[in-house]
Amino acid sequence: MPDLTETPLLLLDRDRLDGNILRMRNTLAPFDVTLRPHVKTNKCLEVTERLFEGAKGPITVSTLREAEFFFAAGYTDILYGVGIAPNKFAHAARLLEQGAALKLVLDNLQTARLLADFARDCDSSFEVLLEVDCDGHRSGIPPDSPLLVDIARLLEGSGVKVSGVMTHAGNAYDSQSRSDIEAFARQEREAVVNAAGLLRKAGFETPIVSVGSTPTALFAQDLAGVTEVRAGVFAFFDLVMAGLGVCDVQEIAVSVLTTVIGHQPEKGWVIVDAGWMALSRDQGTAKQRVDQGYGVVCDLSGRPVADLIVTAANQEHGIITSRSANPAAVQALPVGTQLRILPNHACATAAQHAGYHVLAEERRVGYWPRISGW
Numbered sequence: 001m002p003d004l005t006e007t008p009l010l011l012l013d014r015d016r017l018d019g020n021i022l023r024m025r026n027t028l029a030p031f032d033v034t035l036r037p038h039v040k041t042n043k044c045l046e047v048t049e050r051l052f053e054g055a056k057g058p059i060t061v062s063t064l065r066e067a068e069f070f071f072a073a074g075y076t077d078i079l080y081g082v083g084i085a086p087n088k089f090a091h092a093a094r095l096l097e098q099g100a101a102l103k104l105v106l107d108n109l110q111t112a113r114l115l116a117d118f119a120r121d122c123d124s125s126f127e128v129l130l131e132v133d134c135d136g137h138r139s140g141i142p143p144d145s146p147l148l149v150d151i152a153r154l155l156e157g158s159g160v161k162v163s164g165v166m167t168h169a170g171n172a173y174d175s176q177s178r179s180d181i182e183a184f185a186r187q188e189r190e191a192v193v194n195a196a197g198l199l200r201k202a203g204f205e206t207p208i209v210s211v212g213s214t215p216t217a218l219f220a221q222d223l224a225g226v227t228e229v230r231a232g233v234f235a236f237f238d239l240v241m242a243g244l245g246v247c248d249v250q251e252i253a254v255s256v257l258t259t260v261i262g263h264q265p266e267k268g269w270v271i272v273d274a275g276w277m278a279l280s281r282d283q284g285t286a287k288q289r290v291d292q293g294y295g296v297v298c299d300l301s302g303r304p305v306a307d308l309i310v311t312a313a314n315q316e317h318g319i320i321t322s323r324s325a326n327p328a329a330v331q332a333l334p335v336g337t338q339l340r341i342l343p344n345h346a347c348a349t350a351a352q353h354a355g356y357h358v359l360a361e362e363r364r365v366g367y368w369p370r371i372s373g374w
């Protein structure tokens, strides 16, 4: 490991990243779908570039800030995957005027009416995907609801074109088995294909049929009728994905480099300089079969150390303990020892940092900045 002495900092293993991207591309290759990766996971030009083989998109973003940033770097086909709010219409219109093929998402008549009025008043043209609720996870229109056609009819002839439907199988993250994930993938596909069918029957072309989450993208057995897959966390993977059986712990590409700053031997604690500011507060594995606390502790080469996890996180302090209260495991880590902590949720942990210290074959090969904010 090169000179990375001041911690905590975010590491990105470039070979694991490339391997994860290749796995997604190979998995989707037999299907007639486009990968529209969600770049909210990385928020970084260098990582996003590696998601494509020379192409500039298409991409999914979670903020208009990301849309703006990636558009400035040459990505034009951008889906803003969070329901649009009226206070963002003007920002979206600006991006469209500059030449972005920006697609917005909405799931209700109220937003549709407001967007149609805005488009008319400003003489702008918008493209939207109607959000479909495939599993009760959060927003969206039920796949068999007449509301889909009502919204499309309301927008007909306005400056807002309905280009398709999209859904996100968020409940797949609660799967207990591979067959659960496969069932969520079936449900996700059926929801958008049925919703697109309703719209087409009513005379709306509906060219885009968009699904996507990492678990369903990797385990879908049938994508007939789907035109694109959005997945994001697959590029990095994390402990939540490993807990679901979607990846191996050894495939997780991001980790937080931290240093041992002290011990509480009678409690079996090792104290490190990575608290929740560096790791995030995400405890996404708490409801899985194995609760990984705030992260799995690895050595400098990225291999898990005994059964150590971060069990508590203050702002700048992390507390490491052995799952089996093995005193030898914690005594072997003197002050100054550097460790790598694997994250529960890669998107949340990466968001705590300004950029990635990139490693290839255990050597530092660069620093890739991230953007943040809205």
Ligand SMILES: Cc1ncc(COP(=O)(O)O)c(C=O)c1O
Pocket (backbone or CB within 6 Å): 038, 060, 081, 082, 167, 168, 212, 213, 214, 215, 230, 231, 232, 233, 234
């Ligand atoms: C709308 C939407 N699409 C796609 C994704 C990507 O899912 P994943 O992070 O499981 O790859 C997300 C993730 O939250 C999402 O909200």
